[in-house]
Amino acid sequence: MDTPPRRLPFSTLFNFRDLGGYASRAGHTVRWRRLFRSDSLHRLTAADGTAFDALGIRTVVDLRRPTEVDRDGRVPGHHRFTYHHIEPDHAPWEAVPAPDAEDAHARWLADRYLDLAQDGAAGIAAALAVIADPANAPVAVHCVAGKDRTGVVCALTLALLGVADDDIAVDYALSAEATAELLCWLEETGGSLPPLPAAYFDCPVDAMRLFLADLRARHGSAQGYARAAGLGAAEIGALRAHLLDPSGR
DSSP states (O other): OOOOOSBOOOSSOSSOEEOTTOBBTTSOEEOTTSEEEESOGGGOOGGGHHHHHTTTOOEEEEOSOHHHHHHHOOOTTGGGSEEEEOOOOOOOGGGSOOOSSGGGHHHHHHHHHHHHHHHTHHHHHHHHHHHHOGGGOSEEEEOSSSSSHHHHHHHHHHHHTTBOHHHHHHHHHTHHHHHHHHHHHHHHHTOOOOOOOGGGGOOOHHHHHHHHHHHHHHHSSHHHHHHHHTOOHHHHHHHHHHHEETTOO
């Protein structure tokens, strides 16, 4: 059976992709075209608007800081969507000493993700609640690069759906190529990002594996974390009901 392409090409979006198609431990499959992740949608051009509109997206979850929203703006035509600006609290990463050794990047990133999950638990639960409501689908979740804040929210969504850690980590690592393309585009167009340690721009699969293992060590499971963060059992049930295809297709 043919499946839709995971990564959807846009001229100024580099990390836009579908989270469908992953298998759950119960033998179900995450539905295609219900949940998307992306880098910042403010860069969406009019030329790409037709392809974006064809996805039928109803809801946008913007995880950026208020200063980032003020600096760059929202998705063009945001009045056409249900728009949620949800900022998960976390310490500025540029203020955290980063490792010099490349082989330590995964541990450094996993620690940042765990800090985000703990400090930003209320915001993450709010984002998960939006994703869990079938009336909001299809949903697009984004931050600036679509790698870290978006990566954590999407990883937790997939974990709640029963997707294996290795598959979640592989999806996370798809952001590596997209981040490199974004950095090249910014250099070519004279754009910039705040000064950040080199480890921030890395995207090793082990970073996500370590984060998920650490989260499980603290909370027992992704569901244990989500419940502690404020997501209700009914919302977790709704998330699974509308994002999983029981036929396994």
